[in-house]
Amino acid sequence: MLVTLGFFTLGTIIYAGGLDLALGRDDLPTPLWARLAILALGCLGTLVRRTAPALALVLVCGAVLLDLTRGLGVPVVMVFIDVLFVATLDGSRRLHRVLIGAVAVASLGVTLAVGVLNADWRESLNAGLQMFSLVVIPVWWATNVRQHRDSAEQLARIAELDRRAAVDAERARMARDLHDVVAGHLSAIAIQSEAVLSMPADSDTVRTVLRSVRENSLASLAEMRTMIDVLRADDPVDEPVTVRLADASRLVESARAGGLAVEYAADDVDGLPVAVDLAAYRILQESLTNALKHGADASVRVERQVRRLVLVVRNAVRTAGEGSGTGLVSMAERAHAVGGTFAAGPDGAEWVVRAELPL
Structure with a gap:
């Protein structure tokens, strides 16, 4: 809304100052209301240039064709360049390819047509330069920006995939370590405890088994404490070797x-x-x-x-x-x-x- 209002306000000032003619004939007087109506049609394109770039191009091209019958004005050219740039930048890939082809054909066609009709290479060169500045430069510029943006998005996507892979690898390592510590020691404790229950209470073997149970419990606690210390560390550290x-x-x-x-x-x-x-x-x-x-x-x-x-x-x-x-x-x-x-x-x-x- 602000962009549309800005273009329309600036166009009104230009029309009021009589500085509006950019291309065409100036011998046909056009009422100010007609100019503003054509400009308003083009400004409608700026309202939907990001949400519906194809529709925006249709509206602004219609305004250009209507304005060209009485002499193309600077305000309409400004709106056209803005919509063309945004449509090339944010439009679909198909629309992007169509615009590149259309701009190339239009620029070459106008240049050759002027040269053939006027039989003057200077007029043809002048027409080619005008088409280049009006349509080629916005599309070219938007294409470069779009390529850089796509490259940045691809790099960000690759970085995110790398981050996820690192997280998954770390989770797998932690799961493996937890299994080795908990399953190894606790399985031994469970099996040894079961063996103790089947032995006479006063046998020496019971004391040996209970001593082993105690050692496994202490070892398990020590290794778990080491892992917790590593996980709590603010900076990445090498895991201490406990075994x-x-x-x-x-x-x-x-x-x-x-x-x-x-x-x-x-x-x-x-x-x-x-x-x-x-x-x-x-x-x-x-x-x-x-x-x-x-x-x-x-x-x-x-x-x-x-x-x-x-x-x-x-x-x-x-x-x-x-x-x-x-x-x-x-x-x-x-x-x-x-x-x-x-x-x-x-x-x-x-x-x-x-x-x-x-x-």
Whole structure:
């Protein structure tokens, strides 16, 4: 409304001052009311130039054609250029392509027509320059602005997709860590507690199992507290390493306290890369937890080779697993995150977990 009112007010002042003629004949006097009526028709186009750019172009082109019969006035030209620019900028892609083609054909056609009719190249050049300034420049300018805007929108869309991917990756990492901490320790606690209930109250084994339950509880609380501290940090920080494969003996002891017979053999694992060290520990932890739930007589072999660390866990299958499979997914994700490979499945009467992690 303000733009429309501004154009109409400025046009009225120009018409009143007699400075309105831009192109055409001035020997046909035109009443002021007629000029203002034509200008009002063009100004109607500015009201719908963004919501209905095609209709706006029809209205303003009609005003231009009517005004041209008596000499094209400056106010109508101003309105026409504004509507043409906005329609090219905010119109549909189809309208944008149509306007580019129409402007090119109209400019070339007028230039050639003037040259043929007047047989004067100077008149033809003058007509071409006028068409260039009236229609080509607004469309050209609006096209450049539109391309920059589309590029900015694409960059913003890409940035949003990257942000969502980062958030999803962080959620997956947090879910994996929570599963490893909570499921690993609490599953051991539940299994060991069940074993205690079936033992005589005064046996030494009960004390051993309860000691393991206490250690698992404290370890779980410590790791949960570490994760919470990382999440509460104002600035991004590296997650502290609270577990190492060199401490895997406590996992083995915890599994044994739960009633699982475990054979453990490992090479020297000091000085492993941090990511590989943590991934191997979590894979071993989850494997022993699954063996406690569904297996018996497990064996663990940790072999440190020149370029890779090989972890193999075998256990006899006692019961068919009814779990959700989250543990297997978590182990595979940890192995793949450090560029390693992971495989788990039955091998005869045994269930075998094999992870190869690069060093």
